[in-house]
Amino acid sequence: MKIENSFDVPLPVEQTWDLLLDIQRVAPCLPGAELLETIDGDAYRGKVSVKLGPMAVTFQGIARFESKDPVARRANVKASGNETKGRGGAQAKVDFALTPAPGSGTRVKIDTDLNLNGAVAQYGRASGMISDIAQQLVDKFAEALKLQIQADAARAVPAAAPAPTPSASPAATVAAAAALPPPRQPAPAKPISATELLIGALKRRFRRWIASLRGRAPEDRR
Template identity: 45%
Template sequence: MQFANSFEVSLPPEQAWPVLMDVTSVVPCMPGAELTEVIDDRHFKGKVSVRLGPVALSFNCTAAFEDVDDTAHRARIVSRGTDAKGRGGANATIALSLSPSAKGSRVDVQTDLAMSGAVAQYGRGSGVIQSVATQIISQFSKNLEARIEQLRGAGALDAPGSTQAAAVAPVHAASTPPAAPAPVQAKPISGFALLWASFRATAKGWFGAR
């Protein structure tokens, strides 16, 4: 199944891109996500916890940046996850792109998701998955903006167009300057919030079909 999400951040693309590509700084902003190992600057391991309807799932995941264009501000990430209880898996290809906006930058996320085993039944219906994804992305964007404010307050962001910002290419595992404060791990979205999101998606399908 395929779906799209977008949000904005209060930084121009040349500043926002290094922040987004700093995996060790950004993953803590994602509800339910945990970075467990940095293999190299493009390969990572982690855990993702999410609730689909009444079922809580926990995936052991690997993620790889298969294509990164720092000039065009585009990246493709491939992630593979296996449910910790052996109920199936989920594979995703995520296309990430950045463009200027009135606020600063617009982040577009295109996701191609395939689920297998019992977990595919829990997430049956693209409306439910899209609703849960939207809830997670919404919280992620808020956490990311808080992280940006944290970096801004610490003076850890280069001025747009500065020689330093233009000369330093992002290092995907640790692009944040040494003086940057440590990120705060995001709290998982409550089960109630995800259940409500799933219910709204299901109800929309019921009434939309009539």
Template identity: 45%
Template sequence: MLLENSFEVPAPVDKVWVYLLDVERVVPCMPGAELTEILDDRNWGGRVKIKVGPVSMQFAGTVTVEERDEVAHRVVLKARGREQRGKGAASAMITSTMEPTAGGTLVKVVQELTIQGQAAQVGGGMIGDITATLTQQFADCLKANLEVEESASGGENVAPMVTSTHVKGGSLAFKALVGAIGRFFRRLLTLARHP
């Protein structure tokens, strides 16, 4: 399944690039994620917890930097994980690119996601909606942390780094349901216009 998301950060590309490559700074912004080990500068171990409605899943696995282009501000990550209490598995190739904009940096994230087991039963549309919600929460956390760093560099007394809150299953399920209803009505309107 191919998932595409993007967000803008009000900071220069080089600053966003350095931040996004620092796993210890990035993981706290990922909802439900925990860094368990740093194997080397290209390989990490971690866990991800997610709850959608009554279904709760926890995956443990690894992330590897497959490709890193400093000039193009492009990084490709390979993630693999197994469900810790079930038979499910997930893998993804995640390509992130950054480009300058008038307001800062546009970050584009393309994920080629493969899931098996209980998580696969959720459905592609709902997974897309959940991914969009998680990406927005990540972006909000990233923006807040970059603002904190900017204030700190100005010598101001600033608050500690921001971390992402865990997403509640009801919230994710509700947002996914709203997305599914929206897709249904868009299809219905398209069919009504083109019988």
């Protein structure tokens, strides 16, 4: 199935390109995702956890950059993964394209060709629902990425701390170092709530349905 998504990043295209290629930085922004291993400069092993009520489902797999075009700001990623308990798997080819957005930001367009197999393939029958869920994940990723950018900017200009002088005591030196902000530690990945995503997808479809009714003539609504 084909899925199209997009999101905006509050950085110029050049900086956004560098940021999105830094997988170790951006992986924690994807809900439920955890980077397990950097295989080489273009391949990564990771997992995604989904929580559906009391049941947790985990997918593990590998994503690899098939191509990168730093001039056109385009990249292609091929990913595949399997559910750890053998309930099925997924393969995806993903194309990313970056273009300038109004102001000084960047619009990131994502085209995904997704194939499901095994027990999880039953969800493929509702491709429209999957598209809505995918957009929610992209929105959550974009929101987390924006917060990370804001936090990085704040750490780049920390409050001035008194610099220790050559004659400063060890205690004063320790106090000055303590005044600096601690390095940010990535939070452990939390499983995605499939129930929350499903409810969100239903809301999106309902809003589209209402919008379509408003665009019709009264006799067309019968």
